[in-house]
Amino acid sequence: MYSRRTIYPLCNRELSYADRLLLPIILLSTRLYQARAIDIGFIESFTGVMNLTIIASFSCGMVIFGMIGLSTLASVVVLGVLYGYFAGLNVAMAGPLVANLTPDISEFGARMGICFCIMAFGGLIGTPISGALLTSHYTWWIPGLFSGIVSLAGGMVFLIMRHMFLKRQRVDVLPLDSQVLTPE
Numbered sequence: 001m002y003s004r005r006t007i008y009p010l011c012n013r014e015l016s017y018a019d020r021l022l023l024p025i026i027l028l029s030t031r032l033y034q035a036r037a038i039d040i041g042f043i044e045s046f047t048g049v050m051n052l053t054i055i056a057s058f059s060c061g062m063v064i065f066g067m068i069g070l071s072t073l074a075s076v077v078v079l080g081v082l083y084g085y086f087a088g089l090n091v092a093m094a095g096p097l098v099a100n101l102t103p104d105i106s107e108f109g110a111r112m113g114i115c116f117c118i119m120a121f122g123g124l125i126g127t128p129i130s131g132a133l134l135t136s137h138y139t140w141w142i143p144g145l146f147s148g149i150v151s152l153a154g155g156m157v158f159l160i161m162r163h164m165f166l167k168r169q170r171v172d173v174l175p176l177d178s179q180v181l182t183p184e
Contacts, residue, residue: 023073023077024076024077024080025080027077027080027081027084028080028081028083028084029084030084031080031081031082031084031085031088032084032085032087032088032091033088034085034088035084035085035086035087035088035089035092036088036089036091036092039085039089040052040089040092040093043089044093044096049093049096049097049100050097050100050158050161050162050165051162052089052093053090053093053097053158054155054158054159054162055089056086056087056089056090056093057090057151057152057154057155057158058152058155059082059086059089060083060086060087060090060151060155061148061149061151061152061154061155062148062152063079063082063083063086064083064144064147064148064151065144065145065148066079066082067079067083067140067144067148068140068141068144068145068148094115094116094119095112098111098112098115101161101165126147126150129143129146130143130146130147131143133146
């Protein structure tokens with residue numbers, strides 16, 4: 001009754017050069033939305049806020065390193081979908097992470113402002129640095145290497161933060177377990 005030509009009209013024609021350039025951006029944006037709006041609550045309930053942030057940061061770094069080896073349109077689409085998903089998770093976890101790390105709720109607004117100010121600073125200087133590393137010869141692997149290293153360094157900072165948070169939480173919650181009780 002229905003053929004592929006009636007359901008998928010885009011499959012009937014060859015994609016133009018402009019369409020091929022826009023397709024990865026559209027897919028990246030779609031995966032960003034899916035990760036932020038749909039999947040974050042489901043995955044976070046199993047892994048926890050800090051663990052999901054660490055996984056998303058390391059995954060972004062690995063996908064960025066994978067961008068160095070892009071050669072076909074299919075590889076661009078696959079990496080665009082993967083990067084869109086993990087970047088969406090990474091960005092969406094900033095608010096819940098700050099809420100999780102704030103002991104006093106009266107400080108939450110100030111901490112959220114500081115967090116997003118630092119994130120904006122990183123976003124504002126990262127793109128020009130990558131553009132300067134690209135040079136006029138369009139050597140794409142150099143900015144990819146820089147961005148991947150910075151993303152993995154961010155994941156390491158989150159990993160250290162998790163270790164410090166859990167260490168402090170153990171000291172605050174179980175102060176008597178670490179002390180030896182001696183009778184007097």
